[in-house]
Amino acid sequence: MSLIVQKFGGTSVKNAERIKNVARIIAETYLKGNDVLVVLSAQGDTTDDLIEKAAEINQKPSKREMDMLLSTGEQISVSLCAMALDAMGLPCVSLNGWQVGIDSTSVHSDARITNIATERVKRELDARRIVIVTGFQGVSRNGDITTLGRGGSDTSAVALAAAFHADLCQIYTDVDGVYTTDPRMEPNAKKLEEITYDEMLELASQGAQVLHNRSVELAKKFRINLEVVSSLERKPGTKVKEVTKMEKSNIAGVVKDTSISGVALVGLANTPGVAFKVFDLLSKRNINVDVILQSIGREDTKDITFTLHNKDLDEAVQVLEEHKGSLKFDHLKIDGKIGKVSIVGAGLVSNSGVASKMFEALYEAGINIQMINTSEIRVSVLLDEADVTNAVRAIHSKFFD
């Protein structure tokens, strides 16, 4: 008998019909003799509705109270799902994070799981009940409800899979797996049968929406067999694991990110420590910088260009302008229209031809590269946002057609 963790996202439980569909998937797994631990997100629009309710009352609600408010969304999902399974005659129980004992840090709205108690869930599983747990939430040492931030429900699922030594952790979503690129953009995109943790991590950090990188990191750490599957179509998904058999292609996928901006500090003094000062200032504000490029400017000055997420742009500009005197730069140049396209593949490190194949594709498509950034298993190029779609399609067809 195996223990299988099944996580369903907000679109998979958005209404009564979808919840019944989810219950059928769970029932099938259970009736094959498996123990099933289910993790659910809030229903479709619930979270947005609750955020709106809060906004009517307080424009800047405290994070502690937002967690109190938003965590009701998952509680509604799990109880409704239990009712659906119950209607099918299957023994089940829904549990909140605090009822399981999912301990977390007390950083409200962005907590990290610190420990998962096993007693209650084990007791329920031993009684052959299907256990349905709220994703996205934990409880702080203080006894307050916390939420886990973006990708939180995926993280809950993987953490539960680790705590209970699950044989498999299935992430059900509205796509049926991980593709070589976004299928809405490139109809020739191919579904991957398998992908390594590292590849998945890079894809997730470079803009693929299918799994959040926190959950993949955790899966890698605890060697959890992850699987991305569709809740709407019954076909094989994509397996995420340590090593894949796949050797046929050098890269796993092409991924884009258009939510980034470029900032250039022009005319910095060419003295040591300048770069340190700039990025120290930003990191103290929790602003994550992605690609950094330093180049020689005119007359013994230098320029530093970096990219960051659009949401952090205003704050970054404000911090830099405030310290214009001490940093001694001439002016800032902002570019909000930057896009990033990356190729990811475990085979990349051992095959120097891959990067040049990517550049060739861009050259043939007449697309100008602004910056380049690489890791062991990834090559990213920064280019004009308007070129992103063409770049993805050109690179994808170079590698996969």
Add this chain to the structure above:
Amino acid sequence: MSLIVQKFGGTSVKNAERIKNVARIIAETYLKGNDVLVVLSAQGDTTDDLIEKAAEINQKPSKREMDMLLSTGEQISVSLCAMALDAMGLPCVSLNGWQVGIDSTSVHSDARITNIATERVKRELDARRIVIVTGFQGVSRNGDITTLGRGGSDTSAVALAAAFHADLCQIYTDVDGVYTTDPRMEPNAKKLEEITYDEMLELASQGAQVLHNRSVELAKKFRINLEVVSSLERKPGTKVKEVTKMEKSNIAGVVKDTSISGVALVGLANTPGVAFKVFDLLSKRNINVDVILQSIGREDTKDITFTLHNKDLDEAVQVLEEHKGSLKFDHLKIDGKIGKVSIVGAGLVSNSGVASKMFEALYEAGINIQMINTSEIRVSVLLDEADVTNAVRAIHSKFFD
């Protein structure tokens, strides 16, 4: 410095504007230097919406999962109220029943409070925070969320007032106090300045909607100073206490109940133990019987007539028909069109003229009495449902005009 418990019902928190209004009432109390413990119900239609969601999935959802689902309603209310107080710059914290430690029996949907832990709330009050607690819910020994059934939030408020030795427990509602009769029915109804626990209990059990009798019983037991106040108008409400100064009128109010039915077992054998058998059968099914009347029938038989709540009628009839053989009655006579009108007053017991004054009012109005039932501080008459409004008005005008 006093500790004041303030409870607000569903209509008082039904939208953002009403929540802000509630926050102003709380703030005023707090800024006078009082410690404030707030108890909230779910917002207006939330509970109905959740029940509907459940019905789409399961026609007979388990009570445990219904409690899990419905308890989100109060959690939404308390977090929104905290946000409103926070927007006014007041220190506050919202807490669920389980966070306070409101222990209850595990009878889902109708649990009883068994204990209230004081640590967390005390810590928050000591830090001069306004504490906002979910009404209507508790946590069972098993760690499951329970709800307290009808009138549950009033009961939560009174139980918290008892646990923390509050100086006052204010029940804010959409009416501004307890009236001598329903003001929607009789424009001459007068608001009572004070009423005793016993009078309030009788009024509540006889159909007055303003306070649930469980909460009044608890208030009486722990001698809690209760007050019924309007959340919409700022004027004095009605105080519920042990002894009232009021001696001016013999009765506190006239109250009606039209949700009852009459059942008559006709032609029972005139042997001992028959009444016992009938009511033992019903009590084993948790069916509460109100007024009972036994009379001699024809030819050495007897008839037993009783009233009960409409919701229990079908089940009662079914049980009795099932045991027709052993109970040996001839046939059942059902009357679904029965109404009950009662007068309640602590002075009743010492004033025999009160009951006859009531009967006189009915006689003058040409209303026929079917049955009579009395307690120390109450006289009830059963009559045709169509006569109820006229009966209330006639009796009210006899005593209060």
